[in-house]
Amino acid sequence: MxxxxxxxxxxxxxxxxxxxxxxxxxxxxxxxxxxxxxxxxxxxxxxxxxxxxxxxxxxxxxxxxxxxxxxxxxxxxxxxxxxxxxxxxxxxxxxxxxxxxxxxxxPEGISVDLGIATQANQPLGTVTPVTVAKVQKTSLEAYVVSACPYGLQMQRALSNAIKAVPSLAEYVKVRYIGAVSGNIITAMHGDEEAKENARQIGIREEQPDKYWPYVSCYMEKATGKAANGMPYGDTEKCQQVAGVDVAKLDACIADPNRCLAYAKEDFALNAKYGIQGSPTLVLNGAVIAEKEFGGRSADAMRNIVCSSSLTLPGFCSEKLDTTPAATSFSVSYAPASSAIAASASTSPACAPVAVQ
Structure with a gap:
């Protein structure tokens, strides 16, 4: 860990x-x-x-x-x-x-008063208005790790929203949770996850137009499991599908002044914002709870950006998918059953379980 x-x-x-x-x-x-x-x-x-x-x-x-x-x-x-x-x-x-x-x-107490029943009976997509500070150009950052089923859920919600309205991508950045030990990137779920985090960071920084095509492919299917049981996707296939320049990516990962430096920037921001779980959203420099904007759905991602923008982007008049995105690896955007969808509508997260 x-x-x-x-x-x-x-x-x-x-x-x-x-x-x-x-x-x-x-x-x-x-x-x-x-x-x-x-x-x-x-x-x-x-x-x-x-x-x-x-x-x-x-x-x-x-x-x-x-x-x-x-x-x-x-x-x-x-x-x-x-x-x-x-x-x-x-x-x-x-x-x-x-x-x-x-x-x-x-460790903590969770209120289970009647207010929860009222909230649960709201129609899907109905969101209580949340007041947030508005800025001229909103910045939404999602902090995740690549093997976390809930981090994948957040990436899937963002990917679906950006697929529907590509201009949303300029307001969004996915960052990664981790640490560096002896110039080696580490992650909460082990070496396989750390390596994938590094790949996605490298693509994000040096081949940004390939990032969402690659991540969208990677999230579709788990092709194996690490020694600790955490699943991982088909890196080689998805690099090909997305058109990633593999030689450039490999060079980035090998160069401590490139991928490692990008990762250190992410991890420094982890500490700055007190990031504890994957996923965590940071809106204009402040940690927010996505459930206040509609949860982990494509439309909630749009809503977050629009709620914090002084000048509304054109896509704010559009309504995107309000269904909570599927967790973990999934070919489809939405969960396969209503029971799974109900579970996906909550906001669990992956968190480190020990500190070394």
């Missing part, structure tokens, strides 16, 4: 440790014998809200956070049947939750 920025991913590391511990506890609750890891919050029945929260923070400091980083308890209250506690790490506050018996820790 790659290292983006220790400070920016600190909470992610903590959250992962907490979540995995909770999962292990739930799965092993009925196992015989003792296990120190699974009983780090053994409490007596009279433990107070604050003492339970303090023990959770103690575990975080002892077993999860990196050396030199310390979480301090800010407050703790009982809420909705669990204990909500606020911690501070490096001057920033974060909310977490622990069960009242001290057996389960949760």
């Amino acid at each position: 790659f290292k983006i920025n220790k400070n920016s991913v600190l909470l992610g590391v903590a959250v992962l440790g907490i979540l995995m511990t909770g999962i292990l506890m739930a799965a092993n609750a009925n196992m015989a014998g003792s296990n120190k890891l699974l009983s780090f919050l053994k409490l007596n029945s009279s433990a107070s809200v604050e003492s339970i929260a303090q023990k959770a923070v103690g575990y975080l400091n002892e077993s999860v956070l990196q050396e030199g980083q310390t979480a301090t308890l800010v407050s703790a209250v009982e809420e909705s049947g669990v204990i909500k506690f606020k911690i501070q790490i490096a001057g920033k506050d974060y909310d977490s939750y622990v069960s009242k018996d001290g057996k389960l820790l949760f």
Whole structure:
């Protein structure tokens, strides 16, 4: 797994440790014998809200956070049947939750009130207006990794929108999530993904007219799996289909002043914006949630650009496909079934699970 920025991913590391511990506890609750890891919050029945929260923070400091980083308890209250506690790490506050018996820790709480039902009953393509700052020339950046099924979903939505209105391409740029170690590009899903990220970066920068034809082909079919199980597409075929100058691309990848430098620019922006998952959208220098504009559909991509433009581009009067794009590799733009389409309408993301 790659290292983006220790400070920016600190909470992610903590959250992962907490979540995995909770999962292990739930799965092993009925196992015989003792296990120190699974009983780090053994409490007596009279433990107070604050003492339970303090023990959770103690575990975080002892077993999860990196050396030199310390979480301090800010407050703790009982809420909705669990204990909500606020911690501070490096001057920033974060909310977490622990069960009242001290057996389960949760990284965050997700509201499931009736507002969700109202939203779910909106007609497809109906979007609550979102107010964003308008600029003369909008810049929409999508941060992805090439093997992530949700990153592919975002690229597919953009590709479909640009196919329908080619002029949209001048407002959009796909960037990649990763890191550089010893002049080698690394990625969250291993070497195969890192190599493909590098190829797509090289095509984007030095053969931009080939980028969307190549990516559109690459997303259609997985032709193999890496050792870690992540699928990858048909690079050789799609280079031919898109008319990529392979010799030029290979030279770019081999030259640290070209592809590697382009990748470093992407990765520096990862840190600047605190990018944590694939995909993440950045609109005019600010991270946004695509669900506020219609989700991961072709029309949502158009809507994002138009919502932030002082002078509306001509394509803003057009209506594109409002169906959420299919995830992962797919020949078709839309998911194959209504059940899969419903799943695709949510906004999950791939995220690193460890920092080295």
